[in-house]
Each structure stands twice: as C-alpha cells, then as structure tokens.
Amino acid sequence: MKILFQHLKKYRMQTILSTLFVAVMVASQLWQPKLLQQVLNAIMEDKMDEITSIGIILVAVAVVGLIAGIFNTILSAKIAQGVGADIRESSFRKVQTFSFSNIERFSTGNLVVRQTNDITQVQNLVMMSLQSLTRIPIMFIGSFILAMVTLPALWWVIILLVVLVVLIVMITFGAMGKHFAKIQAFLDKVNAIAKENLAGMRVVKSFVQEDNELKRFSDTSDKLTRHTIIVGTLFSVMIPAFMLVSNLAIVVSIYFVGDMVKDDPTVIGAIASFMNYLMQIMMAIIIGGMLTMMASRAFISLGRISEVLNTDADIKYDKDAPEEDLTGSVEFKHVSFRYEGDEQNALSDISFKASPGEMVGIVGATGAGKSTLAQLIPRLYDPSEGEVLIGGKNLVDVNKNTLRKTVSLVLQRAILFSGTISDNLRHGKQDASEDDMEKATSIAQAKEFIERQDKIYDAIVEERGNNFSGGQKQRLSISRGVIGDPKILILDDSTSALDARSEKLVKEALNKELNDTTTFIIAQKNFFCDSCR
Known part of the structure; x- marks a missing residue:
C-alpha cells in the first residue's frame, strides 16, 4: 500500500476533486427518492403545481448527479491510468x-x-x-x-x-x-x-x-x-x-x-x-x-x-566515482565465482593480466566457465572472491558510465531490438554517424548485406531480428559492439554462426582497425584464437 500511496501523491488535487464529485453524486441519489415521494404524494392529492415544481427539481438533481458521476469517472480513469x-x-x-x-x-x-x-x-x-x-x-x-x-x-x-x-x-x-x-x-x-x-x-x-x-x-x-x-x-x-x-x-x-x-x-x-x-x-x-x-x-x-x-540490485555502483578514461588493461586477482544456489564454484582462483591492445583467447569445453569469466569483466556479475581490475582500478570503484564506455560485450546469442539497423547500432554509440556505422559494419563484414537493403541503415529490424539470418544477426551484433571504439572488446563465441571465410575476415579487420583495443575472444575452437595469447 505504501508504494500505491507514494504514486497517488502526484494526483492529490485530482483525487480530492474526484471525491467531491462522488459526494455530489451520492447526495443526488439520496435526495431523489424523497423528491419522488413528494411527487407521488402530490399526484395522490391532485396538486398539479407541486407536481410540476418538484418534478423539475427532481430532474435537475438527477442531471447534477449524472454530471458529477461523469466527471468522477473521467478523473478516476485519468488518475488510475496515470498511477x-x-x-x-x-x-x-x-x-x-x-x-x-x-x-x-x-x-x-x-x-x-x-x-x-x-x-x-x-x-x-x-x-x-x-x-x-x-x-x-x-x-x-x-x-x-x-x-x-x-x-x-x-x-x-x-x-x-x-x-x-x-x-x-x-x-x-x-x-x-x-x-x-x-x-x-x-x-x-x-x-x-x-x-x-x-x-x-x-x-x-x-x-x-x-x-x-x-x-x-x-x-x-x-x-x-x-x-x-x-x-x-x-x-x-x-x-x-x-x-x-x-x-x-x-x-x-x-x-x-x-x-x-x-x-x-x-x-x-x-x-x-x-x-x-x-x-x-x-x-x-x-x-x-x-x-x-x-x-x-x-x-x-x-x-x-x-x-x-523493493529488491536491491546485487551490483551497486559508487555514485561518487568520477567519469574517467581508463586504459584497456584487465587483471584478475585470485577470482572465484559461484552462481547463486550452486554448491560448486564456476571459477576458482583465476589470476591473469592482459595488457592494452592485447588479443586474448579463452578456449575450453562447454561449461568450463568461459562466458562466466567474460561476464565478470563488464561487471554483469561480481566475483564471489578476489578482484577484477580495469586500468588498474577495482571494478567496484569504477563509474558505471565509464565502465560501459570502456568495455563492450558481444554475446553468442545475438539480440536485436525492433526498429531499424541504425537504431540497433546506436545502442553501442548514441551519437554514431553514418561514417561510424560504415566503419563498424565493415569490421564485422556486415556492410555488404546491409547495402543490399532498400533503406540501407534505415532498414527495418523485426522483433528479435527475425528478418535476418543467424550469421547476419551476429555480424550486426559485432558491429554494435565495435562502433563505440571500446578500450576492451569481448567476443563471447559471437562468430559461431559465421562461415570460416567471414570469421577470418572479421579477425583480420579487428587486428587492423582495433589494434589498440584489448580483445577477449571466447571460443570452443582454436581457429579464431590462433594468434591470441
């Protein structure tokens, strides 16, 4: 109830008016039977003058009640919809x-x-x-x-x-x-x-x-x-x-x-x-x-x-932390992680350091914890033990906007939103120009099929990107990930739907265009990680 009353405060004046209209409407309803009684009594006593005068009052009272009821309904609907x-x-x-x-x-x-x-x-x-x-x-x-x-x-x-x-x-x-x-x-x-x-x-x-x-x-x-x-x-x-x-x-x-x-x-x-x-x-x-x-x-x-x-977010950011430019270095210090409700760790005592501009490959079998490790870097989860550092700073001390600007994560399951191609790309950079889009889509090998669309970057994207193939969705997802020129890029098995040639071209473009970006490539196969550390 507390939450309901908190949201009703905004409509205090309308609520008071609505209540007054209800009072007028009910008063009208209570008065009408008495007036009806007087009309019937006048009929029985054949008092025509009283019948007319009381009848007019009865109609007037009914009309006032009707108008009050209409206004009450209108106000009630507005308040309810607003709340x-x-x-x-x-x-x-x-x-x-x-x-x-x-x-x-x-x-x-x-x-x-x-x-x-x-x-x-x-x-x-x-x-x-x-x-x-x-x-x-x-x-x-x-x-x-x-x-x-x-x-x-x-x-x-x-x-x-x-x-x-x-x-x-x-x-x-x-x-x-x-x-x-x-x-x-x-x-x-x-x-x-x-x-x-x-x-x-x-x-x-x-x-x-x-x-x-x-x-x-x-x-x-x-x-x-x-x-x-x-x-x-x-x-x-x-x-x-x-x-x-x-x-x-x-x-x-x-x-x-x-x-x-x-x-x-x-x-x-x-x-x-x-x-x-x-x-x-x-x-x-x-x-x-x-x-x-x-x-x-x-x-x-x-x-x-x-x-x-009333649920508190598990991950909280320091509101006083300033926005800043961080380097692309990533360091894990004795990091362990366990999912809620699990008895065993998904990751145990992981320590490593990646320097700015380095390409790091994370290869392993399904369930080895590759994606879990990747999701700790943009702080989608907090480690159960240990520290994750970016640019030498512990993630718990990093401003949220700084973190989102510094780290870009491209997931295996490409999620596209309904709208246009440009709308989806601008999730990665709000003020992205057409030149930015062309550069990003060239890196992801998406430019060719986008230019075949009638409206190019204004082409419609249906719900969940259902009008694109799996490979096209992954390339659009990679484009969105690189368009903001992040300091750290994480590709979580995000080329799994690409053919070998496209996969090779994406890797070459990443090496050429994002050579200052620290890139983490997560895969089950070694091909995409051949030249990775």
Whole structure:
C-alpha cells in the first residue's frame, strides 16, 4: 500500500476533486427518492403545481448527479491510468538496475506478468476505489437513516436485508479470495510456457514435440481455467441471491404496509421511497463486496510489484566515482565465482593480466566457465572472491558510465531490438554517424548485406531480428559492439554462426582497425584464437 500511496501523491488535487464529485453524486441519489415521494404524494392529492415544481427539481438533481458521476469517472480513469503508467515506469526502471542474478531470481516471464497483468489489477483497484470508496459509506449510512425515517415501522426489514446481504457477500467473496493467488501463479506459468515455446518453436518442431508441449500448456491452462471458473460461478450465484433478497424485502414491505394505504394514500410515496433506499443499501453492500474482491486480488498483485521495487540490485555502483578514461588493461586477482544456489564454484582462483591492445583467447569445453569469466569483466556479475581490475582500478570503484564506455560485450546469442539497423547500432554509440556505422559494419563484414537493403541503415529490424539470418544477426551484433571504439572488446563465441571465410575476415579487420583495443575472444575452437595469447 505504501508504494500505491507514494504514486497517488502526484494526483492529490485530482483525487480530492474526484471525491467531491462522488459526494455530489451520492447526495443526488439520496435526495431523489424523497423528491419522488413528494411527487407521488402530490399526484395522490391532485396538486398539479407541486407536481410540476418538484418534478423539475427532481430532474435537475438527477442531471447534477449524472454530471458529477461523469466527471468522477473521467478523473478516476485519468488518475488510475496515470498511477498505472508511473508504477510501470518505476518497475521498468528498477528492472534496468538489476544484475543478471536478480533477473534470474525472478525469471523473465515472471517479470513480464508483473509489468503487465499485475499493474493492470492495481489500476483497476485505483479506479474503482476512487469511484466507490467514498460512495459506499455515504450511501449506506444515508440510505439506512433515510429508510428508517421514511417508514420507522419497518426497521426490522432493513436490519434483515443488511444481515442477509452481508452474509452472502462474506460467503461468496470469502470463497473467491483463496483462488486469486492461484490464478496469478498459474497465469505466470501459462505465460512462461507460451514464451518458451514461441522462442523455441524451431526446436519444438525439429524434435516433433508439438503434442508434448501442447499437453504441458493445456494442463497448466486447465488449472488456470478451473480456478477462474470457480470464481465466475460464485460470482454468478451471488447476483441472483442479491436479487432474491431484495425482492423478498420489497414484497414483505408491501405486505406489512398494505393496510396503511387504505387509511392514507400518501403512504404509496413513502413505500416507493423506502424501496429505493432498500435498493441503495443493498447496492452499497454489493459494491463494497466487489471492491473487497478486487482489492484482495489487487493486493496480491501489489505485493508482487512491491517485491520488484523493493529488491536491491546485487551490483551497486559508487555514485561518487568520477567519469574517467581508463586504459584497456584487465587483471584478475585470485577470482572465484559461484552462481547463486550452486554448491560448486564456476571459477576458482583465476589470476591473469592482459595488457592494452592485447588479443586474448579463452578456449575450453562447454561449461568450463568461459562466458562466466567474460561476464565478470563488464561487471554483469561480481566475483564471489578476489578482484577484477580495469586500468588498474577495482571494478567496484569504477563509474558505471565509464565502465560501459570502456568495455563492450558481444554475446553468442545475438539480440536485436525492433526498429531499424541504425537504431540497433546506436545502442553501442548514441551519437554514431553514418561514417561510424560504415566503419563498424565493415569490421564485422556486415556492410555488404546491409547495402543490399532498400533503406540501407534505415532498414527495418523485426522483433528479435527475425528478418535476418543467424550469421547476419551476429555480424550486426559485432558491429554494435565495435562502433563505440571500446578500450576492451569481448567476443563471447559471437562468430559461431559465421562461415570460416567471414570469421577470418572479421579477425583480420579487428587486428587492423582495433589494434589498440584489448580483445577477449571466447571460443570452443582454436581457429579464431590462433594468434591470441
């Protein structure tokens, strides 16, 4: 709740106005039955002047209530959307500070659900709260008192109605509550399975695993559906139960005041007013129950969002560290590293030093820790023991911008973002000119296929670069890595999709154009590392 209130502060004035509009709307709704009673009494007494004047007032009050309700809805929607956007931005900004280990702890699919579905639940709660939180107590208390004043003899009908409606709300919403957490959990699983299958569709099809994956998805989806149906069933039972109780209350009320109409025809107006207030009492309880149900689900979502926002990044940078130019020297001093939850070290007591401009090859079998070592240099992870130094400075003392400017990492799995080729290249250097792009793509042997595109560097890149081959994506990824002329370049098996000729040309270009750059080449084969240390 603390996080929600923090984001609502920005909309304090709009929230106050929204609450005032609710108060006007409820006052209008409470006044209308009394005016209706007066109109009916005037009809029974054949007072045409009163019918007209009171009728005009009744219409005016209804119109004022309608206008207040419209403005309340508009303000509520704006505030809810604004709060949702602010929380989404805060959450996304927080995720951007996470280290790899933070993200692995949550999982990508889980974070996506928290960024979308969970925030939508909170948005819905904010909107309904602004529309109903003030309305419920005013309407309930006001209708209760006015119903008592209108027909005091039927006080017991009011009490009975309240007790029955509250019981229905408690039973149904109480039964629903335990299913909401399960719905969120299964929603996470459904999203994760769908994401895995869409990303690995080629693997699924090549191993003819469509049926197995469909069964895995269907089993999880069925569990989600089962809990959702239970909630829907309880909700569908609740509404007819409310209608039954309200109709019984009306019938009982008419039965007990029927004889009074013979003696005083104006009692008809009182009955009409009384029944309106009964309906308003019931509606206040129903809306309160719905708000409670929505709140119970939203609080689960809010807790999941808070978990993200309150998670401290494993890797923290010294805010007071100045931006500076570092040399390309890299030194490991007795570095050991262990992944969270693992009992054994991925790296143990690693020590070496690479001088500026040196090309260092790291060759080894799968699982030997090559990529782990590479990811310690740009500080994607911190070592469990020992120190990693760049330009003679411990990474924990280096400014974040300095580190990102000094070190460039090109991963084996080439990740491209939707947009254009130039957009992707400018991830490596924001103010990159076309000359910078031509130089970088020439080094990566990407210039030839880029120039075959209709719009060259403004050619469209689809989601995850799906309109390019594996080799083309790797060459674009290398281009992005070298465009900023880094002091340290790490190629983590990033030429695995290139043919031998292209791989050789890339290496020659790196030696020629980036001879002052310290280059780490990680590979399973020795060919690309022949002249490396």
